[in-house]
Amino acid sequence: MTEFLDTLNSYIWSNALIYLCLAAGVYFSVRSRFVQVRQFKEMIRLMLKGEKSPSGVSSFQALTMSLAGRVGTGNIAGVATAIAFGGPGALFWMWTVAFLGASTSFVECTLGQIYKTRDRITGEYRGGPAYYLSRAMAHTKAAPLFKVYGLIFAAVTVLACGLLLPSVQSNSMASAMNQSWGVSKWVVGVCTVILLAFVIIGGVKRIAAFASIVVPFMAVVYIALAMVIVIANADALPGVLKLIFESAFGLDAGFGAIVGAAVMWGVKRGIYSNEAGQGTGPHAAAAAEVSHPAKQGLVQAFAVYVDTLFICSATGFLILSTGAYRVYEGESATGAVLAEGGALPADVEVGPTFAQVGFDTLWQGAGSSFIAVSLAFFCLTTIIAYYYMAETNLRFILGKAAPVPVPLIRGTVGGNATILLQALILGSVVSGAVSTATEAWTLGDIGVGLMAWLNIIGIIILQQPAYKALRDYEKQKKQGLDPIFDPIPLGIVGAKFWETRDPVTGKERMAVPTPVE
Structure with a gap:
């Protein structure tokens, strides 16, 4: 099975997908x-100022929901x-993507x-790729396709977000806790399931409220402390920057043989981290209450900067400046060692331990x-x-058979499917x-790809x-x-939700029933 998954992953993450991601971004x-x-x-400006309603969350909450999906183990492990298998130059390609x-x-x-x-x-407002793929061309002959x-x-999203991707997050979390405190990985898994069950049953509002508190706080604290480490090693920064750029383009003889790997791992881990193009961001974006779609598009574009240019860069500079x-x-990890910074123990596993060792260089034992x-x-x-996105797509598939989330309508197709999804992710x-x-990472890469x-x-x-x-x-x-936003004069067809909004006030026309599904 492992060999099959590795082969499948290599086909999905071939050079074709790397070029597609970069070319699409340029275009x-x-x-x-x-x-x-x-x-x-x-x-x-839009991130800090936004509306919300009983149906939709604020732009900031939608941003934090999106960041909740983006900011995870990809930002650390x-x-x-990426650095271990693509060299320091992989960080440059993460910035590029x-x-x-x-x-x-x-x-x-x-x-x-x-x-x-x-x-x-x-x-609640719902949306995402499944919705725009099925609606944008609904007025054409290609509608069935x-x-x-x-x-x-x-x-695919139900499979990826419900089964493949959660395992990566729990694996990194369990490994870090086991490494730090000796906590059994089984204990970490069970405790996570209990906390997860409490939040996901509450629906999108509880998810948004939880994310809007936890994500900004932890992101700011993490970036601040990582920057303290980097500043403490400021004399190493010129060398780090030189190493990153020389490695990215194969200018350093030691990394010339893996310049292709730098691009591959930079793009692969960049997309895994910031999720641009993966199709996860639109789910959170659709949940926001805004007067114009472009507002949330701009806010979500900023989320990519927060994730990669801020948090991933903090991790990258932390690891490289400390030699970890x-x-x-x-x-x-079975291959020959091409280069190392000298701070890592001989038998360390590739992953969050790199960052842990980096922190320990300044705060011994606390990292x-x-x-x-x-x-x-x-x-x-x-x-x-991930659960929110998986549930949104499950409800899209079920259509009118989708159940009320709480309490679940057991014995119905929709109720049984929702119970199955919750059991799957747990x-x-x-x-x-x-x-x-x-x-875990192989399964996650397959889902993202x-x-x-x-x-x-x-x-x-x-x-x-x-x-x-x-x-x-x-x-x-x-x-x-x-x-x-008024889609009609713009010639945008299929935006049924917006067609019920008054083009002057932006509010829903009470005389026209709001389209629901």
Whole structure:
């Protein structure tokens, strides 16, 4: 089975997907006139100012929900893995994919808002790739094809977010706690399941409330303490920067043979971390209450910066400036050691231990505990976000058979399916906690890769409404207005939710029933 999964992963994460991710980012950046640069100030303004309603969360809560999915083990263990198998240059390619991916995130998240809907039972806003894939072309002859495409994406997302991806998070969390405090991995898995069950049963509102408190706090604390370590090793920074850029382009003789691996691991771990193009961000984006879809598209583009340029960079500089790294040949820990910083013990496992050792260089004994606590919060919020996305896509597949989340309607198709999904993700958490890191990461990479293939191809085809929304938003801003979205004059078809909004006030027209599904 391990050999089969490795082979499958190698096909999914071939050079074709790497080139597709980079090319899509370049294309979306050019088409949007580098919206990720032009609208940077607007991203920050919108992040701090937003609306919410009984049906939708605020822009900031939607951002934190999105970050809950983005900020996880990829920001610590993922960066360490990228450096170990791709060299320090992998960090440069993570920056590259983040910068380009911000435009990709804008497109997919704006589409998520345009084609969102109101859940027919809970009243909450829901959306994502499955929704825009099935709706954007609903008025064309290709409608049946895209309906099937949407169902395929939904099924893959349920599989990825419900089974494959949670195991990576729980594995890193359990490994860090076992390394730091000797806690049994089984205990970590069971305790995580108990906490997870309490939050996910509460629905999107409880998920948003939990994420809006935990994610910003832990992100700020982690970045601040990592920067303290980096500043304490400021004399090493010039050498670190030189190492990163020489390794990224094979200018250093020691890394010349693995320059391809630097690109591969930088892009792979970059997408795993910031999720731009993977199709996860649009789920949180669709849950937001905004007057114009472009608003949330801009906020979600900023989330990519927060994840990779801030948190991943903090981890990368922490590891490299303290010498807590080791680079292996052949993209495997069994390969020959090409380079190392000298701070790692001989038998250390590739993963969060790199960051733990880095912290210990300044706060001896405290590093392991801090990384373990950070991973506990980051991974828990990520697993919660995964459940929300898996549930959203399950409800899309079930349609009218989708049940009321609490209490569950047992004995019905929808009720049984929801119970099965909850059991699936809880089981994945426990099995991931006690499995090996290699097995967990292989499953996670397969899940990310499958979603990325389907979503990026989809948004390349469906991108036009996102640009129309952006131009409309910028036009209204120049007129001194608070932009309000009306899809009809823009020629955007299938945005049924927005068609019921008053184009003057942005509020729902009470005389027209709100479309629900």
